[in-house]
Amino acid sequence: METLTFDLDAKPLREVNQFLHGDASSLNGKEIVIENPNGAHSIAVGLKSDIHVTIKGHAGYYAAGMNQIAKVTIEGSAGSGVAENMMSGMVHVKGFASNAAGATANGGLLVIDGDAGLRTAIALKGADVVVGGSVGSFSAFMAQAGNFVILGDAGEGLGDSIYEAKIFVRGKVKSLGADCEEKTMSPEDRQILADLLAKSGYADVSPDSFKQYGSARTLYHFHVDNAGAY
Amino acid sequence: MSEQQPKIPQTKPRFSATFDESTMSEIRRAAATGIYDIRGAGAKRKVPHFDDLLFLGASVSRYPLEGYREKCATDVVLGARFAKKPIHLKTPVTIAGMSFGSLSANAKEALGRGASAAGTSTTTGDGGMTQEERGHSSILVYQYLPSRYGMNPDDLRKADAIEVVIGQGAKPGGGGMLLGQKITKRVAKMRCLPEGIDQRSSCRHPDWTGPDDLEIKIAEIREITDWEKPIYVKIGATRPYFDVALAVKAGADVVVLDGMQGGTAATQEVFIEHVGIPILAAIRPAVQALQDLGMHRKVQLIVSGGIRNGADVAKALALGADAVAIGTAALIALGDNDPHWEEEYQKLGTTAGAYDDWHEGRDPAGITTQDPELMKRLDPVKAGHRLANYLAVMTMEAQVIARACGKSHLHNLEPEDLVALTLEASAMAKVPLAGTSWIPGVTGF
Numbered sequence: 001m002e003t004l005t006f007d008l009d010a011k012p013l014r015e016v017n018q019f020l021h022g023d024a025s026s027l028n029g030k031e032i033v034i035e036n037p038n039g040a041h042s043i044a045v046g047l048k049s050d051i052h053v054t055i056k057g058h059a060g061y062y063a064a065g066m067n068q069i070a071k072v073t074i075e076g077s078a079g080s081g082v083a084e085n086m087m088s089g090m091v092h093v094k095g096f097a098s099n100a101a102g103a104t105a106n107g108g109l110l111v112i113d114g115d116a117g118l119r120t121a122i123a124l125k126g127a128d129v130v131v132g133g134s135v136g137s138f139s140a141f142m143a144q145a146g147n148f149v150i151l152g153d154a155g156e157g158l159g160d161s162i163y164e165a166k167i168f169v170r171g172k173v174k175s176l177g178a179d180c181e182e183k184t185m186s187p188e189d190r191q192i193l194a195d196l197l198a199k200s201g202y203a204d205v206s207p208d209s210f211k212q213y214g215s216a217r218t219l220y221h222f223h224v225d226n227a228g229a230y
Numbered sequence: 231m232s233e234q235q236p237k238i239p240q241t242k243p244r245f246s247a248t249f250d251e252s253t254m255s256e257i258r259r260a261a262a263t264g265i266y267d268i269r270g271a272g273a274k275r276k277v278p279h280f281d282d283l284l285f286l287g288a289s290v291s292r293y294p295l296e297g298y299r300e301k302c303a304t305d306v307v308l309g310a311r312f313a314k315k316p317i318h319l320k321t322p323v324t325i326a327g328m329s330f331g332s333l334s335a336n337a338k339e340a341l342g343r344g345a346s347a348a349g350t351s352t353t354t355g356d357g358g359m360t361q362e363e364r365g366h367s368s369i370l371v372y373q374y375l376p377s378r379y380g381m382n383p384d385d386l387r388k389a390d391a392i393e394v395v396i397g398q399g400a401k402p403g404g405g406g407m408l409l410g411q412k413i414t415k416r417v418a419k420m421r422c423l424p425e426g427i428d429q430r431s432s433c434r435h436p437d438w439t440g441p442d443d444l445e446i447k448i449a450e451i452r453e454i455t456d457w458e459k460p461i462y463v464k465i466g467a468t469r470p471y472f473d474v475a476l477a478v479k480a481g482a483d484v485v486v487l488d489g490m491q492g493g494t495a496a497t498q499e500v501f502i503e504h505v506g507i508p509i510l511a512a513i514r515p516a517v518q519a520l521q522d523l524g525m526h527r528k529v530q531l532i533v534s535g536g537i538r539n540g541a542d543v544a545k546a547l548a549l550g551a552d553a554v555a556i557g558t559a560a561l562i563a564l565g566d567n568d569p570h571w572e573e574e575y576q577k578l579g580t581t582a583g584a585y586d587d588w589h590e591g592r593d594p595a596g597i598t599t600q601d602p603e604l605m606k607r608l609d610p611v612k613a614g615h616r617l618a619n620y621l622a623v624m625t626m627e628a629q630v631i632a633r634a635c636g637k638s639h640l641h642n643l644e645p646e647d648l649v650a651l652t653l654e655a656s657a658m659a660k661v662p663l664a665g666t667s668w669i670p671g672v673t674g675f
């Protein structure tokens with residue numbers, strides 16, 4: 001594979017992103033390395049071709065935001081909203097992730113090796129999110145679809161007002177949010193979990209060590225008797 | 231016992247102004263159901279509005295322009311602050327964001343057709359962009375909302391401008407809701423939700439909180455769209471001076487300011503009537519913020535909330551706005567609340583002109599519905615034509631007024647062309663009470 005290196009100390013981010021938005025036919029298959037990211041915001045956002053971008057260090061807000069098809073690896077930590085609204089492809093954070101990681105992501109796979117902050121996978125719309133460490137409070141708030149795997153612990157209010165997303169937690173859950181309840185894991189869901197663990201580098205972790213959570217579906221229709229839960 | 235008693239005059243039954251008929255019926259409804267009232271449309275009570283302002287036409291001291299002969303331009307450019315491809319409109323009257331879901335696909339198509347014929351823009355809404363709408367709108371603004379329902383980068387790139395929605399005049403600080411009846415297969419699929427559930431739209435964006443974050447968010451959207459498209463920020467009118475200043479600081483190309491009269495697809499009645507301020511009270515502080523930052527006319531201001539005719543347009547522009555947006559009026563032009571359907575409105579327990587249960591999806595006019603049979607009643611070509619006519623009339627009306635004030639462009643209208651009929655309007659719009667030089671809070675009597 002052809003490798004191209006950009007040094008953000010020498011080249012403005014605008015030019016790098018513009019290059020990464022170029023014609024897919026000329027970009028497909030390329031390996032791109034971004035050096036000296038130094039926490040810059042919006043690195044490698046809006047990608048839409050089959051490339052692999054490696055960010056050598058820490059990224060600021062919205063790294064790999066709205067990603068399509070591409071693979072982005074962050075060899076450091078990521079700021080708020082990493083892979084927000086991702087549609088497809090893969091984003092791998094080797095360090096920690098701040099708040100709202102994978103917010104509203106529709107597709108693709110987000111893997112965070114370390115811990116993730118508040119509101120991880122908030123309003124998830126179909127993507128898969130796997131966190132090697134723990135996640136902060138209010139994660140999976142209003143999560144609509146997709147799978148959210150947490151190998152560590154979860155903070156308060158997990159899955160508040162959740163719709164059809166599935167949450168798998170191996171550690172402790174501080175508290176569940178409104179309308180989120182523990183589920184019995186079906187063989188199909190166990191398979192989804194096993195596949196995600198394998199894809200994310202945790203093939204050795206047994207799906208049986210997880211508990212599953214999802215929507216109790218009591219808030220799907222507004223009813224006055226539920227007013228206390230709103 | 232047949233002796234005549236002296237007749238005591240009876241006091242006529244008197245209804246309370248405080249507990250009027252509508253208030254009492256709402257108390258009974260609340261007592262029976264235990265649920266607050268949800269409805270569409272905007273505030274229905276009377277609030278200070280553009281009707282409380284008048285133009286001073288030209289006379290001895292001012293020189294008018296000849297109607298139909300001397301040019302009075304109406305074009306407006308939006309988004310030249312940062313965007314490589316700013317938007318050029320032929321008329322300053324734009325179509326406000328209204329969601330597919332709340333409106334039928336035919337209604338969205340009609341809005342696109344009408345706006346395009348008039349040379350103006352239309353706007354998506356909660357729930358994403360439809361083909362009908364993109365296909366029939368020559369200039370389409372794509373809303374980026376807290377719910378992010380249907381939000382995807384392909385549509386972002388297909389848009390001509392992007393509107394980051396922070397609030398709406400009908401419900402500043404509130405999210406949205408779409409009741410199950412309107413969550414059809416297509417709507418559910420676009421929003422990644424189960425069919426038929428009551429859907430809530432969040433009131434806050436999921437991945438940013440304060441104004442500093444907003445600046446980073448706007449920069450992200452610019453990066454994704456290669457700095458081509460204008461980025462608007464839409465706010466509900468509450469603290470316009472500070473909100474406009476913060477939006478400008480965060481990098482907005484255009485600020486959209488929506489007053490409390492602004493329509494909504496579905497919100498609690500109490501929210502619609504009691505939160506936010508009238509657009510009349512919001513324009514001057516917004517313009518002041520732009521002027522204080524040296525950004526008036528550089529960052530454009532679009533105002534909305536109860537705009538109905540060319541006089542409203544001219545007044546909004548004279549107070550310093552660059553353009554206006556219409557929602558409710560555009561729906562009426564398409565055929566909403568038309569007496570033609572009176573019999574059916576009666577069956578729904580209402581009457582033409584007062585129908586506002588838009589969230590229930592049973593609109594006889596086929597506009598605020600997802601019912602395939604009702605939808606068919608709206609012919610998008612004919613309805614689009616009506617909207618185009620209406621937009622043309624509004625534009626011509628604004629020109630009539632501007633020429634009478636001696637202006638060769640609608641944007642040359644200024645507060646000095648206006649006076650107020652009431653003290654409230656005078657204080658809010660900061661123009662003198664008619665026949666005086668008094669502006670409460672600004673000048674002495």
Ligand SMILES: Cc1cc2nc3c(=O)[nH]c(=O)nc-3n(C[C@H](O)[C@H](O)[C@H](O)COP(=O)(O)O)c2cc1C
Nearest residue numbers: 326327328329355356492493495535536556557558
């Ligand atoms: C049926 C309907 C749906 C609406 N949907 C949205 C929406 O999705 N997003 C939004 O920002 N505003 C929405 N609005 C508000 C309009 O964009 C606009 O602010 C308002 O209609 C302007 O006031 P007017 O109706 O008095 O012209 C909606 C309004 C109506 C009437």
